[in-house]
Amino acid sequence: MPHPVLTALDLTGNESGTYLGNGEWSNDASAGLLEPVNPTDGEVLAQVRGTSQADYETVVARAQAAFKVWRTTPAPRRGEAVRLCADALRRNKDALGSLVALEMGKSKPEGDGEVQEMIDIGEFAVGLSRQLYGLTMHSERPGHRMYEQWHPVGVVGIISAFNFPVAVWAWNAFVAAACGDICIWKPSPRTPLSAIASMKICNEALKEGGFPDIFFLINDAGTELAQQFVDDRRIPLISFTGSTRIGRQVGERVARRMGRSLLELGGNNAIIVEQSADLALAIPAIVFGAVGTAGQRCTSTRRLIVHASIYDTVLEKLVAGYKQVEKRIGDPTDPANLMGPLNSAEGVQAYLAAIEKAKAAGGTIASGGAALSDRKGNFVLPTLITGLGNDSEIVQTETFAPILYMMKYEDLDEAIAMQNAVPQGLSSAIFTTNLKVSEAYLSAAGSDCGISNVNIGTSGAEIGGAFGGEKETGGGRESGSDAWKAYMRRQTNTINYSDAMPLAQGIKFEL
Ligand code: NAD
Secondary structure: OOOHHHHOOOOOOEEEOOEEEOOEEOOOOOOOEEOOEOOOOOOEOOEEEOOOHHHHHHHHHHHHHHHHHHOOOOHHHHHHHHHHHHHHHHHOHHHHHHHHHHHHOOOHHHHHHHHHHHHHHHHHHHHHOOOOOOOEEOOOOOOEEEEEEEEEOOEEEEEOOOOOOOHHHHHHHHHHHHHOOEEEEEOOOOOHHHHHHHHHHHHHHHHHOOOOOOEEEOOOOOOHHHHHHHHOOOOOEEEEEOOHHHHHHHHHHHHHOOOEEEEEOOOOEEEEEOOOOOHHHHHHHHHHHHHHHHHOOOOOEEEEEEEHHHHHHHHHHHHHHHHHHHOOEOOOOOOOOOEOOOOOHHHHHHHHHHHHHHHHOOOEEEEOOOEOOOOOOOOEOOEEEEOOOOOOOOOOOOOOOOEEEEEEEOOHHHHHHHHHOOOEEOEEEEEOOOHHHHHHHHOOOOOOOOEEEEOOOOOOOOOOOEEOOEEOOOOOOEEOOOHHHHHEEEEEEEEEOOOOOOOHHHOOOOO
């Protein structure tokens, strides 16, 4: 019997991982099976058929054909298609949020929150569909007009990570669809069900609304198809979300064929707690940032840099907060729990290995430090570690688990230098009530991250801003602001409405 959370979304537990277009899901079982595991009890949730070579070719060919129609569909009409998807997701928010919680392991409110992000970016993309503005420039030549326009780029490949199994797709796909692109999605092999359910909800809404196929799905039971996808010249843009290790390979491969890549990779995010900080704000933000989604957000708080004068007070309050969370670790689909399991058994191994490394380097476990081996599933304790330097190898590493390294500082420049002295550059925050400190932190000499906050933690972001980070986080930007430009190609147009043929820069070319 399939899990009731699957049945609520008409999933049977025996799924096709390939949406071929024309309402068809492939039956081809020749490319192996994916078996997503319930992280709460270790049971296989379903069998999902991977995408065969023949089906991959069908998907790419149909996506290319769809692009020819979609690129000339007026952008506000494209926005209407996205609006229907957002409405359908709103109707299915509870069921899809539960599936995200079940399959990924994040808490039910966070699963629902992820679906809300899909709805929000959908609404953003609807508005955007009437605002794909280009500039008009003054030509240096008389009788000439010069302007730029933005055209869709083509078929966009979206490769997503397990920790945001649905929102990352929507961030990309809804904006890309409004821009006139067609999307092919390859989700994480750990969370294919959330992807299949999202595609069914959106594609049914598109069909009912009389729209063509704009969203396709493939799944890879290994990594060969994913690599082929990355190398495919028919896909001008690959938007990749995942680890820096794989993202580096993807970026290099796409660059080799002169394609475009949008990279959203790992983070090693820090919060600085300055001596004037309001701890009533800082403590809950730190605990949520470090422990929420069991530390499996790219924006999770992994380092805490606290002024020496308040270090002991902050430590004491955090330990008390962690003890509260420990009482509410459990089944993520139960809304009473604050923290679910890690997504995989490998994640638990990585957590335990990091704790051993931290201890070997001289760290002290101030809270947590163990897996919950008395029960099934991948449950661990949220862990707070003190006594390590920022340059310690394990502190420099993104371990995708609820481990927070707490360090002391004496002056602000030192704290900012510590925060920036990691290979990654995604999210950062300071807690302060001092205006000068806040401005210094946000200045060009301050935080070097793509996201920098004051009196809000590092974790999560609103869809209205551009999301992404610097250095080994990959440099990509998604979601709000002008991130849409990544999904379009810019064309500069000069029109001569005079009777002369003046050349630029006053060049004379007499014939
Ligand atoms: P991962 O790198 O293991 O996998 C990401 C995706 O890449 C999956 O779909 C996977 O199947 C695919 N993949 C694996 N090998 C591939 C290859 N050779 N070629 C092409 N694709 C391949 O990452 P994960 O464990 O799923 O996710 C966790 C990581 O993602 C963390 O590092 C986290 O910080 C990062 N992340 C970043 C952001 C962001 O926006 N910056 C958001 C979410 C997650």
